Amino acid sequence: MGKIVDVKFLVKEYDYEKPFHIANNISTSSTNVEVQIVLDNGLVGYGEAAPSYRVNGERVETFPSLEPFVKEQLIGMDVRNYKRIFDIMDGLRCASSLKAAVQFAALDAISVESGLPVHQLLGGAKDEIETDKTVSIDTIENMVKDAKEIYDSGFRVIKIKVGENLKKDIETLEAIAEVTKEAKYIVDANTGYTPKEAIAFAKALYSKGIDIDVFEQPVPAESIEGLKLVRFNSPFPVAADESARTRYDVLRLIREEAVDFVNIKLMKSGISDALAIVEMANTAKIQLMIGCMGESSVGINQSVQFALGTGAFVFHDLDSHLMLKEEQFRGKFKQDGPKMIVR
Amino acid sequence: MGKIVDVKFLVKEYDYEKPFHIANNISTSSTNVEVQIVLDNGLVGYGEAAPSYRVNGERVETFPSLEPFVKEQLIGMDVRNYKRIFDIMDGLRCASSLKAAVQFAALDAISVESGLPVHQLLGGAKDEIETDKTVSIDTIENMVKDAKEIYDSGFRVIKIKVGENLKKDIETLEAIAEVTKEAKYIVDANTGYTPKEAIAFAKALYSKGIDIDVFEQPVPAESIEGLKLVRFNSPFPVAADESARTRYDVLRLIREEAVDFVNIKLMKSGISDALAIVEMANTAKIQLMIGCMGESSVGINQSVQFALGTGAFVFHDLDSHLMLKEEQFRGKFKQDGPKMIVR
Numbered sequence: 001m002g003k004i005v006d007v008k009f010l011v012k013e014y015d016y017e018k019p020f021h022i023a024n025n026i027s028t029s030s031t032n033v034e035v036q037i038v039l040d041n042g043l044v045g046y047g048e049a050a051p052s053y054r055v056n057g058e059r060v061e062t063f064p065s066l067e068p069f070v071k072e073q074l075i076g077m078d079v080r081n082y083k084r085i086f087d088i089m090d091g092l093r094c095a096s097s098l099k100a101a102v103q104f105a106a107l108d109a110i111s112v113e114s115g116l117p118v119h120q121l122l123g124g125a126k127d128e129i130e131t132d133k134t135v136s137i138d139t140i141e142n143m144v145k146d147a148k149e150i151y152d153s154g155f156r157v158i159k160i161k162v163g164e165n166l167k168k169d170i171e172t173l174e175a176i177a178e179v180t181k182e183a184k185y186i187v188d189a190n191t192g193y194t195p196k197e198a199i200a201f202a203k204a205l206y207s208k209g210i211d212i213d214v215f216e217q218p219v220p221a222e223s224i225e226g227l228k229l230v231r232f233n234s235p236f237p238v239a240a241d242e243s244a245r246t247r248y249d250v251l252r253l254i255r256e257e258a259v260d261f262v263n264i265k266l267m268k269s270g271i272s273d274a275l276a277i278v279e280m281a282n283t284a285k286i287q288l289m290i291g292c293m294g295e296s297s298v299g300i301n302q303s304v305q306f307a308l309g310t311g312a313f314v315f316h317d318l319d320s321h322l323m324l325k326e327e328q329f330r331g332k333f334k335q336d337g338p339k340m341i342v343r
Numbered sequence: 344m345g346k347i348v349d350v351k352f353l354v355k356e357y358d359y360e361k362p363f364h365i366a367n368n369i370s371t372s373s374t375n376v377e378v379q380i381v382l383d384n385g386l387v388g389y390g391e392a393a394p395s396y397r398v399n400g401e402r403v404e405t406f407p408s409l410e411p412f413v414k415e416q417l418i419g420m421d422v423r424n425y426k427r428i429f430d431i432m433d434g435l436r437c438a439s440s441l442k443a444a445v446q447f448a449a450l451d452a453i454s455v456e457s458g459l460p461v462h463q464l465l466g467g468a469k470d471e472i473e474t475d476k477t478v479s480i481d482t483i484e485n486m487v488k489d490a491k492e493i494y495d496s497g498f499r500v501i502k503i504k505v506g507e508n509l510k511k512d513i514e515t516l517e518a519i520a521e522v523t524k525e526a527k528y529i530v531d532a533n534t535g536y537t538p539k540e541a542i543a544f545a546k547a548l549y550s551k552g553i554d555i556d557v558f559e560q561p562v563p564a565e566s567i568e569g570l571k572l573v574r575f576n577s578p579f580p581v582a583a584d585e586s587a588r589t590r591y592d593v594l595r596l597i598r599e600e601a602v603d604f605v606n607i608k609l610m611k612s613g614i615s616d617a618l619a620i621v622e623m624a625n626t627a628k629i630q631l632m633i634g635c636m637g638e639s640s641v642g643i644n645q646s647v648q649f650a651l652g653t654g655a656f657v658f659h660d661l662d663s664h665l666m667l668k669e670e671q672f673r674g675k676f677k678q679d680g681p682k683m684i685v686r
Contacts, residue, residue, distance in 0.1 A: 080459060083466025083654055114457045116423060121464070123426025247626045255598060276626055279619035283590045311426055 002080045002113060006038035007102070009067040011060070014296050014324040021137040023163030023192030025054055030294025030324060033063045035101040037109045039079060045109025046330075047101035048299035050267055050292070050320070055221075055242055056096045063098050070102060079113070082106045086272040096245065097293065099270040104302040107271065117332065118305040119342055122275075125311025127343040129304065131318045132157035132186060135176070137164060144175045151180040154337040157213070158183045159317055162201070163192020170204045177210045186289070186315060188216035191242050195219050195226040202234035212236040214261050214289060214315060217243065228258040239263050239289065247276040254284045262286055263317070266302050267293040278312045289315035297321040301331040304340045308333075316340075345423045345456055349381035350445070352410045354403070357639050357667040364480040366506030366535030368397055373637025373667060376406045378444040380452045382422060388452025389673075390444035391642035393610055393635070393663070398564075398585055399439045406441050413445060422456070425449045429615040439588065440636065442613040447645040450614065460675065461648040462685055465618075468654025470686040472647065474661045475500035475529060478519070480507060487518045494523040497680040500556070501526045502660055505544070506535020513547045520553045529632070529658060531559035534585050538562050538569040545577035555579040557604050557632060557658060560586065571601040582606050582632065590619040597627045605629055606660070609645050610636040621655045632658035640664040644674040647683045651676075659683075 015029045035047040051060040073088045085106045089099040104118075111118045119126075133150045135143050135158060147158055158180060162169035173187065193201065198218030205212060214237055219226035221242035231238040239261035244250050245268040253259050262281055264274050281288050290303055290313045300321040307313050318340070321331070334341045358372045378390040394403040416431045428449045432442040447461075454461045462469075476493045478486050478501060490501055501523060505512035516530065536544065541561030548555060557580055562569035564585035574581040582604030587593050588611040596602050605624055607617050624631050633646055633656045643664040650656050661683070664674070677684045 078467070080463040081467030082463075083468040083652070086466070087468075110459070110463075114459045116453070116457045116459065120423040120425075120453075123429070124421070124424030125426035125430075247622070251597075251623075251626045254594075276622035279590070279622040280594075280626065283594045283619055283623065309426070 001041070002078045002110070003040040004037055004074050004077050004079050005040050007067070007071045007074050008036040008038070009064055010034040010036070011064060012296070014294065014326060016323055017325060020323060022161045022188070023137070023190040027294065031060045032294065032296060032299065033060065033098060033101060034298060035105045037074070037079060037105040039109055039113060041113070043109060043112045045079070045105040045107070045112060046298055047103070047105030047108065047302060048295055049097035049101035050295040050299050051097040052267060052293045056245065056268060058095050058097060063095060066092070066095060066098065079106050079109045082110060089270060090272055096270060097267040100266040100302065103271040104266070117342065119308035122306060122309025123311065124309060126308045128339060128341045129307050129313070129316045130156070130338045131316045131340060132159045133319045133322060133338070134159040134317070135161065137161045140168065140172050140175055143172050144179060147176040148179045151183055156183055156338065157186065157315060159186040159188060161188055161190065163189030166193070166197050166201055169201060173205055173210055174208060184213045186214040186216060186317065187212050188241070189218045191217055191220045193218045195223065195229045198230045199233045202230070202236050206235045214239045216263060217241040224252065224256055224258050228256060231259055237261050237287065241265070241291065244277070245269060247273040247280065250277045250280055254280060254286065260287060261289060263289045263291045265291045265293065266306060267295070271306065274306060278310050282312065288313050289317060291317040292320045294324065295320045296324055296326050297329045297331040301333065304331060304333050308342055344384070345421045345453070346383040347380055347417050347420050347422050348383050350410070350414045350417050351379040351381070352407055353377040353379070354407060355639070357637065357669060359666055360668060363666060365504045365531070366480070366533040368533070370637065374403045375637065375639060375642065376403065376441060376444060377641060378448045380417070380422060380448040382452055382456060384456070386452060386455045388422070388448040388450070388455060389641055390446070390448030390451065390645065391638055392440035392444035393638040393642050394440040395610060395636045399588065399611060401438050401440060406438060409435070409438060409441065422449050422452045425453060432613060433615055439613060440610040443609040443645065446614040447609070460685065462651035465649060465652025466654065467652060469651045471682055471684045472650050472656070472659045473499070473681045474659045474683060475502045476662045476665060476681070477502040477660070478504060480504045483511065483515050483518055486515050487522060490519040491522045494526055499526060499681065500529065500658060502529040502531060504531055504533065506532030509536070509540050509544055512544060516548055516553055517551060527556045529557040529559060529660065530555050531584070532561045534560055534563045536561045538566065538572045541573045542576045545573070545579050549578045557582045559606060560584040567595065567599055567601050571599060574602055580604050580630065584608070584634065587620070588612060590616040590623065593620045593623055597623060597629065603630060604632060606632045606634045608634045608636065609649060610638070614649065617649060621653050625655065631656050632660060634660040635663045637667065638663045639667055639669050640672045640674040644676065647674060647676050651685055
């Protein structure tokens with residue numbers, strides 16, 4: 001019972017509905033790896049890696065060559081001893097999205113075998129969460145149009161990508177705020193500003209009466225002092241994303257009092273580090289949001305289950321599957337507009 | 344399925360085989376509260392509170408009066424959403440052993456319902472752990488006799504209580520080391536020394552060639568600077584026990600670099616804070632041991648399952664059930680001398 005007899009890696013490419021443009025990066029598709037853990041009774045646990053070279057330094061073309069190593073480690077194990085699988089995958093530090101996929105596939109396998117859904121295996125804190133949707137970088141006119149469409153289709157939290165052009169970014173925010181009055185805004189510079197640009201951006205919006213709920217990763221990943229400078233000179237909560245990949249990154253951010261928020265992404269941290277970050281942030285009273293890379297519904301399901309189980313997040317930025325072309329929805333939850341539900 | 348229909352508190356008194364004497368405290372019995380969470384299908388999850396007035400400030404005679412409150416909160420809930428039960432019990436800050444018992448009873452109920460043992464619900468990191476056994480304060484002659492008996496009956500880690508008389512404590516350690524050559528020692532002063540006494544004690548043993556594996560809570564609980572002073576002036580790893588009750592205590596110890604070890608006890612922290620402390624300590628590379636108050640085998644089972652599941656502990660000090668008179672062993676593990684096994 002629970003014995004792992006096979007582990008499979010399946011490379012799958014998903015196209016974006018339209019090019020996804022963030023500061024200094026444009027994607028037209030996401031090449032992901034689906035992980036299947038097969039048990040002796042034939043039941044299968046599913047996970048998905050949506051790699052990021054920009055954030056994690058990992059190259060997806062290396063993943064198939066890791067299949068024999070992971071197989072050799074996992075075959076014969078009792079999947080219910082998942083902490084041992086977590087520990088093995090913690091070693092694969094240069095394939096963190098693959099670590100996430102294998103770790104989640106283990107939990108999913110336990111879940112199908114025991115009848116306890118993953119969100120309850122992780123605590124069952126919530127039955128429902130609500131995601132934002134993202135406006136990627138484009139002309140001001142197109143960004144305003146996208147924001148209005150998102151708002152009109154029922155989303156109440158809008159994520160807006162900035163960080164390439166300070167003056168245009170301020171104008172964009174002003175124009176979006178004009179047509180989406182009741183929305184909450186997560187503004188993400190994806191490391192694009194200097195600390196002083198970030199402070200100028202925040203102060204300009206504040207002086208125009210625009211409220212930002214989270215100001216995400218304004219400065220380069222390595223600039224912890226920069227994050228702290230923005231935090232202590234901005235009226236808006238500052239979040240670390242690219243600066244917060246591992247549990248060790250977050251302990252340092254806590255020690256240095258550098259941020260108000262951390263954006264957890266399973267693709268950066270895996271389940272193991274994400275669980276540690278939740279506990280550390282809850283203790284240090286740092287707020288949390290959860291984000292994604294280019295996951296399909298298989299990968300987004302991982303973050304939905306994690307968010308429902310731990311109940312740890314103020315904001316959920318789990319919209320990649322809404323932007324990718326996919327033949328079939330495969331999440332183990334119901335999507336109803338912005339809502340993700342397991343009741 | 345999984346619906347809670349009743350919660351019962353049963354007060355039970357267990358006598359020690361012989362009086363248990365630690366620095367400035369002697370116990371002849373432990374008055375515990377057994378918690379039963381009853382599900383709609385008749386299955387029952389068990390937990391146990393072994394309160395400590397000295398460490399937690401909690402009074403066991405108040406616990407029965409909390410039964411209606413806990414009942415009112417829990418009845419009707421799906422036990423599988425255990426994080427919600429954890430959060431409710433986190434509010435009972437002046438009944439931390441009761442918090443532990445109810446939180447564990449929830450996990451135990453999920454376990455009997457899903458067939459997934461609690462140690463696997465928590466990760467299944469290990470199949471087997473080994474406990475120490477404790478020599479309580481007595482005459483040097485009796486302490487040496489106890490230590491030799493413990494060693495001869497197969498235990499390889501001996502915990503020795505000190506902290507009332509520096510000179511006698513040093514002599515005791517010397518005499519014990521003489522007759523238990525290969526043993527490892529955890530020396531616990533239970534807050535009994537001043538920082539300077541603690542340093543003098545450690546240096547005296549070191550100069551006599553006696554090695555201590557953990558020097559537990561040498562100084563008063565509130566003296567974080569004292570712990571740090573001992574840590575940086577002792578050749579032995581220093582552990583916080585009475586100083587480390589909540590996740591917030593441990594975050595402070597980490598920030599202040601005050602200790603090498605933390606002694607987690609479920610009776611101080613409950614399952615919720617214990618899980619957070621494991622993640623924080625693992626991240627900060629602080630070592631962990633797990634200890635107990637006056638639990639019977641029902642309560643010790645909680646810590647055994649927790650230790651096996653998380654695999655987080657270098658030392659296990661889970662011997663109270665070996666010192667209490669109990670009609671029947673009720674742990675969900677096998678006890679074989681010092682070994683606790685679930686294989």
